[in-house]
Amino acid sequence: MDLIIRNARLADRPRGDPPVNIGIEHGRIVAIAPGLDADGEVYDAKGRLACAGLIETHIHLDKSRIIERCAPQERRTLSPVLGVTPLKKTMSVEDVRIRAERTLEECILHGTTRMRTQVEVDPGIGMRGFEAVESLIADYKWAIDIEMCVFPQEGLTNYPGTDELLVEGLKRGARVLGGAPRYDTDGARQVERIFELAREFDADIDIHLDVGPTPEGMYIHQVRDLTEKYKRGGRVVVGHMAKLSLLPPDELARLARRMAEAGIAVTVLPATDLFLMGRDQDHSVRRGVADANRLLGHGVNCSLSSNNILNPATPYGDCSLIRIANLYANIIQLDRPAQLRECFEMLTTRSAKLLNLRNYGFAVGNPADVVVFDAQSPEQAVAEISRPVAAFKNGKQTVRWHSPELLRPSS
Numbered sequence: 111m112d113l114i115i116r117n118a119r120l121a122d123r124p125r126g127d128p129p130v131n132i133g134i135e136h137g138r139i140v141a142i143a144p145g146l147d148a149d150g151e152v153y154d155a156k157g158r159l160a161c162a163g164l165i166e167t168h169i170h171l172d173k174s175r176i177i178e179r180c181a182p183q184e185r186r187t188l189s190p191v192l193g194v195t196p197l198k199k200t201m202s203v204e205d206v207r208i209r210a211e212r213t214l215e216e217c218i219l220h221g222t223t224r225m226r227t228q229v230e231v232d233p234g235i236g237m238r239g240f241e242a243v244e245s246l247i248a249d250y251k252w253a254i255d256i257e258m259c260v261f262p263q264e265g266l267t268n269y270p271g272t273d274e275l276l277v278e279g280l281k282r283g284a285r286v287l288g289g290a291p292r293y294d295t296d297g298a299r300q301v302e303r304i305f306e307l308a309r310e311f312d313a314d315i316d317i318h319l320d321v322g323p324t325p326e327g328m329y330i331h332q333v334r335d336l337t338e339k340y341k342r343g344g345r346v347v348v349g350h351m352a353k354l355s356l357l358p359p360d361e362l363a364r365l366a367r368r369m370a371e372a373g374i375a376v377t378v379l380p381a382t383d384l385f386l387m388g389r390d391q392d393h394s395v396r397r398g399v400a401d402a403n404r405l406l407g408h409g410v411n412c413s414l415s416s417n418n419i420l421n422p423a424t425p426y427g428d429c430s431l432i433r434i435a436n437l438y439a440n441i442i443q444l445d446r447p448a449q450l451r452e453c454f455e456m457l458t459t460r461s462a463k464l465l466n467l468r469n470y471g472f473a474v475g476n477p478a479d480v481v482v483f484d485a486q487s488p489e490q491a492v493a494e495i496s497r498p499v500a501a502f503k504n505g506k507q508t509v510r511w512h513s514p515e516l517l518r519p520s521s
Contacts, residue, residue: 111135111150113505115480118160120472122459125447125487129157134478137504142472153507155482158499159491161454162471163223163479164431165461168316168349168377168415171210171227171246172239174427175420183422186389191264191293193422198234206242213419214246216429218253219509221481221498225256226316226465228288230263231275240279253501253508257465259316261288266303268295273303280311287311290318291329301329305336314345314466320353321383321398323390328353330365334372343373347464349417351376352383354400363408370409375464378402378456379417380438382424399441403452406460413461414438414453431457432483435492447489454488478505484513 113134120130120142133141133148173194180193217225229239240260247256260279262272266289280287289304291297301317308315320328330348337346354362354376369376380399387398402412414435418424435453444450462470469476485496501509 111140111146111148113151113153113478113502114146114148115153115155115160115482115502117157118155118480118482119157119486121159121161121454121488122472125489129155132160132472132478132480134502134505137478137506139472139474139476139478141474153500153502157486159483159485159487159496160480161458161483161488162476163481163501163503164221164457165413165465165467165470166217166222166225166227166415166431167347167413167461167464168379168417169213169217169225169227170230170418170421171213171243172206172229172235173421174213174418175209177420177422177425180422188386188389188422190386190418190421190423195234195264198232201235201238203238203242206239207245210242211246213429214250214254218250218501219498220428220430220432221483221501221509222429222431223254223479223481223501223503224462224465224467224470225254226259226286227256228259228261228316229279229284231260231272231279232262232264232269233271233275234264237275237278240282240284244283252506253503257286258284259286259288260284261290261316261318262300263290263293265290265294266300276307280307280313285313286316287313288316288318292318292321297329298332301332302336305340305342308342309340314347315342316347316349316377318350319348321350321386322353323387325353325356330369330374334368334374337372337374344466346373347375347377349377349415350379350383351400352387352398354405355396355398362404366405366408366410375411375413376400376402376405377413377415377464378438379415380441381426381434382417384437384441385424385426397441399438401442402438402456403442403444403449406452411460411463412456413464414456430495432491432497433495436495439492450489450492451487453492479503
């Protein structure tokens with residue numbers, strides 16, 4: 111064997127199961143057992159938690175790290191889109207790449223090994239963001255697998271030339287198509303056009319949906335109907351869905367069951383939605399974050415993700431998905447071990463299902479992607495925001511963290 115990772119507690123095993131060894135050869139897992147006797151390099155996980163890598167299902171690499179360039183906005187009237195629009199024409203391929211690369215490296219350092227990034231295409235930015243991210247996909251394949259979702263942030267029906275750029279992105283290799291009907295003068299037509307293009311190019315769909323102060327005017331009903339009409343079940347994801355947090359439990363349950371039946375998954379983006387929602391209130395401010403655990407209970411697959419990093423929609427972020435899960439657990443007020451384990455699963459196994467990844471996880475024959483955390487269990491990792499101590503991609507170590515050392519005074 112090329113590598114044996116010894117004494118690892120696997121995240122997909124019940125708590126209390128003993129550590130095991132993972133045998134790796136030619137970049138793939140060849141054995142998982144309590145004892146492996148073979149030649150090769152050895153990494154000792156020392157009883158720590160190991161998973162097959164964290165999965166970022168929704169992030170915007172192309173417009174990360176621009177907050178210092180953006181003009182200040184009033185709290186009650188903040189528009190994350192208008193904050194970015196004036197900057198687009200100044201963004202070169204090199205500029206996008208430099209910013210996106212720094213964000214990408216932070217994601218890798220925090221244990222992310224797979225990613226779906228949203229990429230804006232419209233006449234303002236053209237294909238420059240696409241080209242920058244495309245170059246990163248190639249240059250960082252040694253550490254992370256990335257797929258692009260091209261989408262129209264500023265509208266489709268109201269922005270001539272955007273449709274053609276979406277088509278160009280799909281022709282040039284994007285496998286996912288997104289949307290943002292909230293910012294379109296004809297949001298319903300945008301949603302319909304996205305489904306039409308997805309059918310034409312056999313693309314998956316990942317739409318920004320239903321953020322706002324009231325539950326009225328939700329697009330999810332149209333998305334559900336079109337998912338069934340075009341037979342796209344299992345290939346449609348809706349991001350944000352903050353308006354779900356405004357529904358009473360019985361209404362939420364009915365809608366969630368219909369979403370589950372249609373095969374629609376949800377990505378909850380707690381950092382952004384907590385930052386944006388409730389700006390019309392000066393007290394008793396709503397949180398505006400959908401309860402993914404409750405959706406899981408109704409059969410809807412969910413993930414948790416970062417969304418924006420250091421831009422007007424989320425002027426914070428260190429690219430730690432574990433921190434996002436911890437933030438989400440605080441917002442939803444989760445404290446039971448099983449609930450926290452579900453949070454971890456929404457960064458790992460459930461995210462893999464959402465992205466239709468067939469080769470994710472600890473199984474013989476799968477790619478040898480392993481991230482070791484300074485924790486004993488998934489629930490501890492979420493509760494304590496545990497950091498990764500090592501990461502491996504296809505059997506090669508890509509990340510090494512050094513433990514901090516407490517320097518006690520000498521006697």
